[in-house]
Amino acid sequence: MRASYIEDAEQWERGFEFHADVSVRFSETDMYGHLNNTKVFAYFEYARIEYLKDLNHMAKWLDPKGLTIPIVADLQCDFVKQVYFDEKLRIYVKANSMGNSSVDLHYMAKNERNEIVCTGRGAIVQVGRKDGKPVAWTEEEKLVFLKNS
Incomplete structure (x- = not known):
């Protein structure tokens, strides 16, 4: 793996705890049976939402009377191996770093x-x-992210 955001691959991999499972659907593949490269972002979205629900952040964002919402500021993917129809994938998510109002x-x-x-x-x-x-995140929100990273 040569992703610029991974310094020590083994340590980075050990840092994940939360995951969401997905199955590659036929409609998500190209004419060669490979997973279409754009579909991975939908998998990341699904896992991200499940992760945020697990941290109890989604409730306030989904509340129609809530004052804040999350937006995706940037997103990237680095492909390592080919993926095919009907494969089962485990999508892991973790908070890597916190900003004042952002989380990487x-x-x-x-x-x-x-x-x-x-x-x-x-x-x-x-x-x-x-x-x-x-x-800005509250101190409590920051602690929840960092405790689960």
Whole structure:
């Protein structure tokens, strides 16, 4: 793996705890049976939302009276191995670092043979629902992210 955001691959891999499972659907493959490279971002989204629900962050963002929402500021994926129709993948997510109103999340996808098939990273920013301006994490929110990273 040569992703610029991974310094020590073994240590980086050991840092993941949370995961969400997905199966590659036929409609997500190309004419050669490979997973379409754009579909990985939907897998990252699914795992990210499950991770945020697990941390109990989604409840406030989904509350119609809530004051903040998360937005994806950037997202990248580095492909390591080919993935095919009907493979079962485990998508891992962890908080790598925190900013004032952002969190840099890292992703790792493994197949059933426990091989890394892709890695990724991306920042989400908490913003005000009405004005779209960044809203700082509370100390409690920061601790929840960092405790689970």
